[in-house]
Amino acid sequence: MPRTGERGGPRTRAKISEAATRLFLERGFDAVTVAEVARAAGVSSVTVFNHFPRKEDLLLDRAVDADELLRSAVRDRAPDVDVATSLRDATLRLVDARHGLSGVADGSIPFFRTVAASPALLARAREIASDLQRTLAEELDRDPAFEGDGTLFAAFFIAGYGTVLVETARRLIAGEPPDAMADDHRARVERLFDALRHGVLPRH
Known part of the structure; x- marks a missing residue:
């Protein structure tokens, strides 16, 4: 089950994007997993994919x-x-x-x-x-x-x-x-x- 409120909307999406960008810039895109992004953002991997269907879109989110x-x-x-x-x-x-x-x-x-x-x-x-x-x-x-x-x-x-x-x-x-x-x-x-x-x- 997703955590309370983790499905969210723009705020959750922004939180995920910020966590992903920080990790990717620090360690490189290929070295970071979606699960690690989810943990850093305080959501589940399912929620990450609800907002960003592809891992690449976590960084190329514009x-x-x-x-x-x-x-x-x-x-x-x-x-x-x-x-x-x-x-x-x-x-x-x-x-x-x-x-x-x-x-x-x-x-x-x-x-x-x-x-x-x-x-x-x-x-x-x-x-x-x-x-x-x-x-x-x-x-x-x-x-x-x-x-x-x-x-x-x-x-x-x-x-x-x-x-x-x-x-x-x-x-x-x-x-x-x-x-x-x-x-x-x-x-x-x-x-x-x-x-x-x-x-x-x-x-x-």
Whole structure:
């Protein structure tokens, strides 16, 4: 039987995520079991899996937030704002706030090191990116105001943003100053959206 209140809601989920993140960053993802996470969070392993169906999602727990952000950027934009502008503004707000999804959040270096050291986490990150690409493409295909190929636009955006994130992670792990990297990261995000609007190669 689960302990009283351990099924919980957002509070229980947050407690599990915090315990898992601490253990993974201290010891490495592959060295920590779900049972150990459960003990550290004061819940059962069943409760952990109720909130996080996959062990990898204990650390990569922002997929739902990213999904909602993409949907909102398409659905909730003002009538006179195009999709590229809405996505750009949403992405840059994350960067400027050093949000957990931005790639430049405080404390991101241990997180990047942990992900880079685990083939399972890298594989799950690729799956999440594929899911997000599909989400964005579906939203664009349903949007009557969007002109263009939604599948292609979504592929370019997700792949491009992933490239920016990976480069930022690589350079932070290598020891480049976080504040300088945040500025560089923002500039590369800006270039990504310039490329989405105008193409990568110069026109002749």
